[in-house]
Amino acid sequence: xxxxxxxxxxxxxxxxxxxxxxxxxxxxxxxxxxxxxxxxxxxxxxxxxxxxxxxxxxxxxxxxxxxxxxxxxxxxxxxxxxxxxxxxxxxxxx
Numbered sequence: 001x002x003x004x005x006x007x008x009x010x011x012x013x014x015x016x017x018x019x020x021x022x023x024x025x026x027x028x029x030x031x032x033x034x035x036x037x038x039x040x041x042x043x044x045x046x047x048x049x050x051x052x053x054x055x056x057x058x059x060x061x062x063x064x065x066x067x068x069x070x071x072x073x074x075x076x077x078x079x080x081x082x083x084x085x086x087x088x089x090x091x092x093x094x
Contacts, residue, residue, distance in 0.1 A: 030059065038062040038065045
């Protein structure tokens with residue numbers, strides 16, 4: 001399984017923006033699979049900022065193995081910083 005670092009994710013989000021720039025009807029689907037089951041994949045603070053900046057209007061993410069959460073991006077608020085972000089912020093400035 002490929003591991004995604006923050007640079008790769010940011011780059012992919014920029015690619016999405018270039019393709020769909022100006023569209024406000026985009027929905028992003030976020031999933032995480034842990035031990036063969038869906039797990040919490042709610043976007044962290046940095047990811048939701050990037051998602052909002054791209055103009056993606058809705059997000060859908062897995063909360064646990066049986067629940068998919070759907071919400072408008074503008075209504076989603078979080079103060080969680082991912083473990084990867086905390087590690088990277090020691091070496092990079094955001």
